[in-house]
Amino acid sequence: MLTAGIDLSAEDANTAVAWIRWTGTTAVVEELVVGADDDELLRAASTVDKLGIDCPLGWPEPFVEFIVAHHRGDLTPPTEPVGRDWRRSLAWRHTDLVTRAVTxxxxxxxxxxxxxxxxxxxxxxxxxxxxxxxxxxxxxxCGTVVEVYPAASLNQWDLPNQRYKGRRNTGALNELMDRLTAATPWLQFGEFESVCRHSDHAVDAVVAALTARAAAIGHATRPGPTDLATALTEGWIALPTAPLTGLVTADAEG
Incomplete structure (x- = not known):
């Protein structure tokens, strides 16, 4: 199995994509690109079995309805004060709230x-x-692409998941890499370990590819019957439901 993870940014410079090849009880970071353009990302999507994208795949349904109504000039006046709670009801997707509750x-x-x-x-x-x-x-x-959230995945795997981004946090980034490599002795980073120790975008791309594997083998959350209709439009964040070791267990799909 080949999975990939994309740490997506609005600009190429801060976008990274990592490919991981799974071979039974081991895995190899086969390729890692920091500064990936659209063609690179589309190549990943067309060549892997499962792709994890660190980015919302949709917008909240109430927000979309609100914007469309406002644009057309037929917005129904709110029945409650336009305060924080009302704004928050428009701002977050269902999957965002589920992620908060789980983590x-x-x-x-x-x-x-x-x-x-x-x-x-x-x-x-x-x-x-x-x-x-x-x-x-x-x-x-369902299908090749799945939405992921690296910070939440790290949280689920009991790994450092905050304050490791940016140049001022290189110490925390290296601590995260120390913990990640210790927890995944079966994952061969090779020449790309150094890249990860210098780029939080690279690390997030690798974590996204790991989460894609979890989703592919049924070790991640999926929308239930009552969540599915909303997930189809807003997107759904796949959260790991098993330890990292579960990604390479003998009964996992190779």
């Missing part, structure tokens, strides 16, 4: 009300190009 941490960035919206716009364009090429994306995670 016990703060929710992911709001795709409706934060700068990650710029990244989501790029993602939407990529997904449209995939669909035009004959590879439509199921935003609920």
């Amino acid at each position: 016990g941490s703060r929710p992911p960035l709001s795709v409706a009300a934060d700068r990650i919206a710029h990244t989501a716009m790029r993602c939407a364009g990529l997904l449209a190009r995939l669909a035009a090429a004959g590879q439509p994306v199921d935003r609920s995670g």
